Amino acid sequence: MPAAEHLLGRAGELARLDLVLGGASDCPSTLLVLGDPGIGKSALIAQAARRAAARGAVVLTTTGVPSEARLPFAGLHQLLGPVLPAAARLPRPQRDALLAAFGRSETAVGDIFAVALAALSLLRDCAGTTRVVLVAEDLHWIDRATTDVLAFVARRIDADAVAIVASAREAPRGAMADVLAEVLTLGGLDDVSAGQLVDASAPGLDAALRGRLLREAHGNPLALVELSIAWSRLPPGTLIASWVPVTTRLAHTFAARIDQLPGPCRTAVLVAALNDGPSLWEVLTAASLAVGAPLTSRALEPAIEARLVELAGGDIRFRHPLMRFAIAEGAALAERQDAHSALARVLPDADRVAWHRAAAASEPDEDVAIALDGSAARARRRGAVGVAVASLERGARLSPEPSQRGRRLVRAAELAFELGRRDVVQRLLDEAEQLPLDPLDRIRLQWRRGLGDGRWRDVAQTRSLAELVDRMHRAGELDLALDALLTVAIAGWWTSADDERRATMADAVDRLGVPDSDARVLGVLAFAAPVERGTRVLAVLRRVRAEELDDPGELSLLGAAAGVLGAQELSAAFLDPAIRRLRAQDRLGGLADALISRAWAAWHLGGWDLAASAAAETVRIGVQIERPAAVAAGRLVDGALAAARGAPAVADAIAADVEATFRPLGATSMLALATVVRGLAAQADGRAGEAYDLLLPLLRGGDDGARVIVGQAGIAVFVDAAVQCGELASARAVVHSLGHLAARCGSPTMSAHLAYARPLLADDDEAEDLFVAALGSGLAAWPFLDARLLLAYGSWLRRQRRVGESRIPLRAAREAFDALAADPWGERARQELRATGESAGPRAGAAHERLTAQEREIAGLAARGMTNREIGQHLYLSPRTVGSHLYHVFPKLGITSRAELAGLAGLPGLSGRPESA
Template identity: 40%
Template sequence: MPLFGREAELKALAGLIDGLRERGGVLIEGEAGIGKSALVAAAVSVASGAGLRVLTTTGVAAEQNLAYAGLHQLLYPVRAGMDALPARQRAALRTALGLAGPPEPGARAGDPSESSAQPGNTTAADDTTGAGDTTGGGVYVVGLATLTLLAEVAADRPLLVVAEDAHWLDRASADVLAFVARRIESEPIVMIAALREGEPSPLREAGLPVMTAGRLSGQAAAELLDSTAPGLAPAARERILEQAAGNPLALIELPGVTADQGGLGPTAPLGERLERAFTARVAALPLPARTALLVAALNESESVAETLAATHLILRARPLTDSGPTASPEVSPAPTSGMEAVLVPEVQAELEILAPAVEARLVEICGGLVRFGHPLMRSAIAAAAELGERRRAHLALAETLREHPDRRAWHRAAATAGPDEEVAAELDRAAAGARRRGAVAAAVAALEQAARLSEEREGKALRLLRAAELAVESGSRDTAERLVRDARELGLSPRRRATAAWLLSGFEDGVREDVSRVPELARLAGSIAAEGHVEPAVRILWGAAMRCFWSEPGQAARRLVLSVADGLPLPAGDPRVVAITAYAGPFERGATVLDGLRELAGAAGADPEVDRYLGSAALQVGAFDLAGRLSAAAAPGLRAQGRLGLLPRALAVQSWSLARLGDLATAVPAAEEAARLAEETGQPFMFGLATAVQAEIAALRGENEQARALADQAERVALPAGARPVLATVQLARGLAAMSEGRFDDAYADLSRILDPSDPAFQLGLRAYFLAELAEAALRAGRAAAMRDVLRDLEPLAASSPSPALHIGLRYARAVLAPGEVAEELFAAALRADLSGWPAERARLHLAFGEWLRRRRRAVESRLHLRTARESFDALGLAAWGERARQELRGAGESSPSRNPDAWDRLTPHELSIARLAAEGLTNREIGQRLYLSHRTVGTHLHRIFPKLGVSSRADLPRILRTYRPEE
């Protein structure tokens, strides 16, 4: 049938397929019945004609709770290619799809039948490490494996990936497809996804352009109606055109509905009229066909064999008449032996049951699959069935699916009205299997359903809290709040109340919460620890400590956190205790934290989450060299585990620290990746922090317009919620940009805000780590006296804390503000300090000392220091500071060569990441695994990178990308 009135859409889709060498994809959106599937079918036809391979998956409402069901359908035709994937990707994808053993040809979703999980499996609610632990690598490793597999398929033959009814895809599959959609920029792959208007889906956030399929024009609607129902009387034709209102499905279906079948109902919504049109056709079918249709509608698989097996069970238990049952007979158990024997030789005969439905154009049967003509048919048939009929169908399907425990559990649950601990336990196991495969949303749904069927109040509460914890892990705040609220209504034990109180604090590190939550959480942690539940207490206290970083609860709250931490029955060197102490008392406990960090740093790389804790702790106490090293050690493990929720946190700490040290060559790609992944994983304040670091880097490089734009972007994210570390870094970036432009009054005003307790940019720990910049701005702005007051306020901190950043800043500030000959002694003392890991600070000291000497007409002496500063700043890529050193050298009578652009001046941050890894000797495939890209995308980037750097091969990259290495 031709598509009427869709010329523009068809042209756009054909153009998309013709231009697939560029990044391609589209999201087709529209109301039910508007013709999205017809547009997709037309695109598939064009693609097939152009020689593309087509892979398709279709979302089904019945399988939304089956993890990776949609992905299984999409990849099943190319499953043989999994064997060539890198080991971790292969294992993650096979586990996700349930393909550890030979797959069943008709299956759509894998079943974790190997699961040994028991109903008593515990999470944070039961004193374990909780939802943060994952074993399968999660959606992101599965996403990378899918991307790699599709890229390999597309290398042999360009590929069209289709997701129909994407709003009904299970969440894990939708997340994977969104992951892939963001990363097909360099692949010969086109993705087309069809979504119902207004329905949520991760694919909406994947960056695909949207094509809205609207209602047909009057002329197109009339042409369509006349082509499908040419014999209509004029009055009926006008009535249908009016009520269909340009909806193509309505134009096709409504002519078959007569008045004695329910009429068209002028006030009924279009969706209701369409459903009545479908059910009117179903009502005319014989009972066996109606029964089979109901089973097919409720089954999440399209397998004809499954549908016929379950139908056989129902019909065997009730009379084959159209009069309906006189009672509600249960489905008797199917014989476990002989079921296949019944179906296999008699499939053709059994198919006759569905023949009337096929003739009525409700379903079609192809290749062992039964498919509805439209998704609305499936939902209409299920909705119109009586409760008893639906229950029998679910029980029959459960009996048929004994070899598929996940699906069986859901059908048994759908057929169970009251509490049933046996069925709840089955759902527990299904949840454990889903979580093991990284499908958190499916696990949440299974646990919530298990809670509904729990026989005991305590079991119900536990399952709700376990589901809430997983919802927190997946970022589903509304779901988590609802589950916690339901659990609280049951009347919780003290320990369960503590868990409920802690769970919701995981969102956004509590940034948007009132600061009164800090002492509340600290006291809660103390009471839970006193009852002997140490692990939940640690996690609750960590939540309180995080709030001390993002907000300012006051000294009393901080001391309470420290007091509770001191009372925990854990060794002082426990990494979590070290991190909590660093966040709550960065100066008063600085010595203890640094001792613990130095002891623990020797084991860096053993546990990426521990390294992440320690890297964050090191930043709090101003040990930026340690923070950069520990965060860098955490990143590979977090990548390998697919923990993209934690990875941007480690990268943000790494980039923040390295920018302070002057290692821009490493900080640039780390900050870019942190911002990109934080945005993708829904972490706005980590995105803001990484963006603020990018602003600081731009200012250090003299790119002041970009610095201001990035600072403004980060501030828009952070200011409404008062995310203090972000706002402090924003002010640093603005101050640096103002200094490089000679606006020292503005620079002092920007930087001094960080020290003002009443300002949103005040952050207790970070305020002491910008002293060199603040002292420089104060000196140039004529505010030296005010700066000396600042130093007097900070000197007590230095007496109690060995914070490296604090002492380096103080030594610099004392020297530049000191009078007369005292300054020379202070400069010399500052340069004698061990700054081997702090090249930017050392260069800044040389510059300041050279300037001081030149102002005293000691030009010859000044040149050595100014030259050292210029060379160091050039090597580090700190262009703004390097230019200042050149100006001072000219004043001292020495000219300077122009600075040649470094590699990071010529490459984007993303390109720099790839180039650096290639220079280290990694293959394209290894780089792709690190950066969650396909290896072909990496190759495309390298071909763009080589001309920018003036090289012809990756063998030249180490020479071009050499970076400043501080003195040992």
């Protein structure tokens, strides 16, 4: 066979790989090599990796095998093993997450993204001194947890000295589906190269056999090599049977070659094929047990000579993964069970032992099923939910008692729901439903079945939920009952459940008798019944001291509940510590939820640069973790800011995109927020009639008080538009109705907007007292609203010919709008001032306003003295990306050094973080 340095017929493909692995400026940093089994993917990548290593790159490799696909992070452990000592330099939460994923710590991995961030940080640390090349062979056999991490890394290495090359038989699905930027599809070798390969592998092969092999191998290098060797050993004149598919023929070839091995060698090779690790010691020890005699590496010499396996550094590896598969498939069932049983007796890892015991079992065995339960629990803690589902399902198959089998199937379905695999959920529940389940398991099945699409759209379903919750409670499953109610309450909020459904959920949580001190109770009541129970929830929230709570998830839920009920300052008080802790723990899903609530709170409270920063981070994380609702909510904050700051077309476009995505899903709360953004954009653009028409149906609301609460940020805009359109009577009726709603729900935001609205809609003889009362009612907590009230008051005074008095509120309004960069409203204040005879030139834009939201965020952190590396760890960006942003920031701010940036730390917009750190 030709030397590896001289791959035949692959010069062009090798050159293309060299460009990617070498970091050519015009090449992507990822590449997927696709091709049939044996087409030469491994040889090509190995050659390119050797060349990269010769240029000084660090090459890290992992190879997927079927038996490891169920072991969480097995592939990642293999990949990062050579550089794992460098993990000591990672921040402690990331280091702990990575070690826990590899089973080196008892710490639970609550979020797979924590492991992904740790892997990314580790690779960036290594890439700080040399190029790093990641090789993932046979991607289709690598465990799901590892591919999720690889996808996370692949999306973030554009600015790093890191390259990823992967191989697979077909385009990957799931997390890796869209992250490998370039695809190299390998076809068969050309005729000349194929002939050279056959001649190098089997010199003197019979001419007739050689010709037939070249015709029927279709240039597949593995088929050419392996079959030419096998055929060269055939007696002269042997006839080859009619051709079968290459993979089948190769499997037959491998099976024939293993049949020729001595018995102990054959057993050792089979054990190696079934083992989920490359350890030669494990293979020889287990094989010794299987044959009843001690074996050494000498026992494998026939397999090495037959070119089935190779030994290197204490490991045994097959020359091609297909060999492993073919050998395992070709063995008799009893032989495989004996090999699995032997492996289970020597392996040190409980999860691997459990799976080999399961494979060795020939009949139901509760002890093995219990072991798989433990494996499932450990996999769940490590974030490998798919592995946990497989463990529970395999355990169900081994359960002697039908009720135990059903219990494990229901639990597997619950975990499959977390994965979003509704097809798997349905299959598992269908099977479990036929079994004699215990009462509690039957309840859990009905709950999961009833959850359906997660929305509980009709009253009958919600009543069924309430009955299930009562039964869960009676069965002692109080946590399950609360979690079920919270899930459905939040879903109902976004899909705008009607009053009866909301009341059903609220009554159900009341019947549980759980104190209001439980955050889940408050969450259910806030989301399910914001009108009916809002004042009760707010009264409890105002007594809670955020500094006494440790759980960031609880803090985030309380902050979201306060935000839903319009208590924005209270919401921020819970969310700020939640965000700090969620960020420290790298819990990206919870962080996205907390950030979007914080962004909207900052919008209401006038912290618009903070709102932009939090929204930008929400969008970035939402894209990373594939959560479209978080992305949409963050973009709507951007839309509200764009409208208020003079870019209504941008706001309209954002709202239109969100509507197109969420209208088919019935997400009426998201659509209500989009309507508010559209109304604000129309009002900013002078389209008062359009703003009025948009917001009237939302705020009139009918019986849907919860939907009105979602849209309460549009009340002031609606009133402005109504005044401009002369629709005073209609607006007064809406405001009167909203007054009753505000009294019931207790929303401070709604009360503030109504305080703004009343003087604008009043007759002149009542207006001034109402203006004065509103200005003294604490509207300073809502700067944008307060500034608009000052503008309205100044305009009213001018129309009353009290020109001198009017200038005072108009000047204050102009300054407030300028501080917010709310240019459309600032220009209106200037027009009013000019109408009083006072000169009012255009606003001079602040330098920081020329920065993007991410540039402001990075500049703010740098101004506080953080290094590029520290900023990157906070924002999940590479230090190089941070440096690139700062390169653009300096000229925009008119500075030339980091020291000058520190002097700008107090400027608006450079506070740096959506938290109070």
